[in-house]
Amino acid sequence: MYKLTRRRFGGVLGASAMGVAAGSLAAPAVLAAAKSRLVVIGGGPAGATTARYVAKGSKDVSVTLIEPKHHFTTCFFSNLYLGGFRTLESITHGYSTLAAEYGINVVHDVAVDVDRAGKMVKLARGGDVAYDRLVVTPGIAMRYDSIEGYSAEASTVMPHAWQAGTQTAALKQQLEAMEDGGTFVICPPPNPFRCPPGPYERICMVAHYLKSNKPKSKIIVLDAKDKFSKQALFQEAWVQHYEGMIEWLPKEVTGGVKAVKAESMEIVTDGETIKASVANVIPAQKAGVIAERAGLTAESGWCPIDPSSMRSKKDESTFVIGDASIAAAMPKSGFSANSQAKVAANAILADLTGSKKFPAKYRNTCWSLVATNDGVKVGADYTGGDEKIDVTSKFISKTGESADLRAQTAEEANGWYAGITKDIFG
Ligand SMILES: Cc1cc2nc3c(=O)[nH]c(=O)nc-3n(C[C@H](O)[C@H](O)[C@H](O)COP(=O)(O)OP(=O)(O)OC[C@H]3O[C@@H](n4cnc5c(N)ncnc54)[C@H](O)[C@@H]3O)c2cc1C
Known part of the structure; x- marks a missing residue:
């Protein structure tokens, strides 16, 4: 080197x-x-x-x-x-x-x-x-100061895992070490933030892991918002695949996360202090x-x-x-x-x-895996307008889609991952 x-x-x-x-x-x-x-x-x-x-x-x-x-x-x-x-x-x-x-x-x-x-x-x-x-x-x-008591140091105990690598591995290790019957608390951030469907896909993936390995465990979601991306699709999946495991609490119910105490694994909202076995705290950005x-x-x-x-x-x-x-x-x-x-x-x-120089055309699709062979997606095409980037067309998966279509969407995401990483890193 x-x-x-x-x-x-x-x-x-x-x-x-x-x-x-x-x-x-x-x-x-x-x-x-x-x-x-x-x-x-x-x-x-x-x-x-x-x-x-x-x-x-x-x-x-x-x-x-x-x-x-x-x-x-x-x-x-x-x-x-x-x-x-x-x-x-x-x-x-x-x-x-x-x-x-x-x-x-x-x-x-x-x-x-x-x-x-x-x-x-x-x-x-x-x-x-x-x-x-x-x-x-x-x-x-990270805007660590958006939550009292949260900091880069506290994130080693309560990982955000919103920058991948060490943080993601730390969260995975904590999930693996958690007892069956434990409480996983996730705190999705306020808008705007990296990957709007990301926290909700994470809830599905953690629920999948817990259902297979620690089925007595619970997931509490302390959201900084009252609504979120692909909400109907995620909420459908939570009932269909993980019935009784996930409790989503919007900001209008809790007032949002006010403070965390890493030493005691506690998360404080307006009305309550919740003790977590594993805490995934994602601050504003x-x-x-x-x-x-x-x-x-x-x-x-x-x-x-x-x-x-x-x-x-x-x-x-x-x-x-x-x-x-x-x-x-x-x-x-x-x-x-x-x-x-x-x-x-x-x-x-x-x-x-x-x-x-060609006219600016942009595109995005966000796939989310909600369970084995069950994928959903949202996406749009955009153009560079006079003032801002504008949507020209958009699409989203529907609730109640067939298992075949959902399996096809999940497979499509695998193809996208292979293609985009080649396009980025050569
Ligand atoms: C849980 C999760 C799931 C997601 N899922 C999806 C998905 O399914 N599909 C999708 O499209 N997106 C997804 N995203 C979002 C996606 O990861 C980000 O939008 C994307 O990584 C942004 O790319 P970027 O290049 O802007 O920033 P980054 O990926 O953060 O890259 C920035 C790079 O800059 C480097 N850097 C920073 N500061 C400096 C400096 N001063 N000097 C030199 N280097 C520096 C960093 O080390 C880093 O490597 C997800 C995100 C999360 C957290």
């Missing part, structure tokens, strides 16, 4: 030169010096897809992808891991194809600051990376920290974008894609992030190489 230091690189580096230092398969620095430079912060679905599509689209742009992790575990399908339908390995992906086959300079580091005037990204381990166009895709940060640091966020904590390109409304040279952006009608999903990345890649190539 390479080590980047200020001494070795004299502080300021072009992205192309850095790729050579990083030992990837970039063109020699002397040739690459004339190339335009794209720097991407964050190697999730949004960032990795953009990097790959720009690298694929032109040999005249050098692409640097900054991501601290060597392996990326997808949040999508992480609920299926909790349910016992997937292993953690099967939802974990590496970056070697992006480097080897697409010549992307993958730099495993954290971007700690952006000098927008000087067009430089500062790295945690020292050194700056120069860019002509910047893509900021850091995903989400905002754009990843570097977005705010770079001055790209609005008061809401999320990043405004131009709907025709995903270009930041705060900076002409910068694009914000995926969960960190305000993409109006589009949910914060991996599918959305991947779709937005292709629109942004087209706009970036147009900026840097003069290639044709």
Whole structure:
């Protein structure tokens, strides 16, 4: 593994030169010096897809992808891991194809600051990376202060598991260690948040695991909202597959979660204190920290974008894609992030190489597995309107669908997972 230091690189580096230092398969620095430079912060679905599509689209742009992790575990399908339908390995992906086959300079580091005037990204381990166009895709940060007593430290005891990897594995271990007859408490966050159907798919997957392994256990849902995505479909599944196991309490009943006490595993609402055997506390969210640091966020904590390109409304040279952006009608999903990345890649190539810019078209589908061979979905097509991203058509599964159709929807999701992860990581 390479080590980047200020001494070795004299502080300021072009992205192309850095790729050579990083030992990837970039063109020699002397040739690459004339190339335009794209720097991407964050190697999730949004960032990795953009990097790959720009690298694929032109040999005249050098692409640097900054991501601290060597392996990326997808949040999508992480609920299926909790349910016992997937292993953690099967939802974990590496970056070697992006480097080897697409010549992307993958730099495993954290971007700690952006000098927008000087067009430089500062790295945690020292050194700056120069860019002509910047893509900021850091995903989400937790608003720990939205729940009294919750913190990064408390999340090791009461995991949110809303950023996949260590957190998801911790939640799984706790479920496995829980006694039969225990209480699993989940606290879905307020809007807007990553993956609107995610908490409710998680309830199904945890119920599936408990029904098969610890059938005397209960699930209590302390929701920060009064309604949620695919509600009729999830509630149908809770009755059909997990009768008597799940109690959903909307905000209008409890007033929402006010505080947690990790040391005693207690969750406090307006009227009650509930003791959990396992507590899955998912706080309110905002754009990843570097977005705010770079001055790209609005008061809401999320990043405004131009709907025709995903270009930041705060900076002409910068694009914000995926969960960190305000993409109006589009949910914060991996599918959305991947779709937005292709629109942004087209706009970036147009900026840097003069290639044709096409009208922005976006798409999303969110599948959820509710039980074995029982899948549901919601989705839409979108266009980049004048003010925001607008829906052009939409669809949703229906309650009471046949078992055959539900099995087909579940299978469709497996196909989608294989396809999208290939499209993201190569
Ligand atoms: C339980 C659950 C289930 C889900 N299921 C689905 C589903 O079925 N379908 C679907 O489409 N979506 C699903 N999602 C949503 C999906 O996972 C997210 O919308 C998607 O990951 C967003 O992609 P992103 O690239 O914007 O952010 P991320 O995936 O969070 O990637 C951001 C990356 O940026 C890196 N980063 C952050 N800050 C820095 C920095 N300063 N420097 C360098 N790197 C940085 C991070 O390490 C991370 O790798 C689910 C989410 C959850 C939690």
